[in-house]
Amino acid sequence: MGFVRMEENVGIPPKSLFEAMDAYIGERAADGRFVDGGGLYGTEDAVNFVVRKGEVTRVDGPYAEGKEVVGGWAITEYDTVEAAIADQQLFAQLHADHWPEVTVVATMRQISEGPEEPTD
Structure with a gap:
């Protein structure tokens, strides 16, 4: 799974990045590598539920303490x-080529196939 993190409220990406991403995703969808993905709205209407010491607290956005937010996923x-690492680097390079004035962190994480057995 890939995540894109960036500062919030940096504006709309340039059209050339949208076009490059359409081609990038289209190629991966055609050969079955792309399963699902999308962009995310900002944190202005986000809701977090924080569990701390057995208590659940609701915290509504926006979040002043966050410098970066997840802006998209795939x-x-x-x-x-x-192969996944090489393609994630290519994905990051698209952002460097088409939106160089914005700092983007492209993170790749493996999805777990199932829970680990709990230890007592």
Whole structure:
């Protein structure tokens, strides 16, 4: 799974990035690597539920303490971790090429196939 983190309220990405991402996602959807993904709205209407010491507290956005927010996500499938890493780097490069004035962190995480057995 890939995540894109960036500062909030940096504006709308340039049209060239949208076009490059359409081509990038289209290629991966055509060959079955792209499973699902999308962009996210800002934190102005986000809701967090924080569990702390057995208590649940609701915290509504926006969140002044957050410098970066997750702006988008994608679920992709690859035969190897190396192939996934190489493609995530290509994804990051699209942002560098088409929106160089914005700092973007493109993170790749593996999705767990199931819960680990609990230890007592």
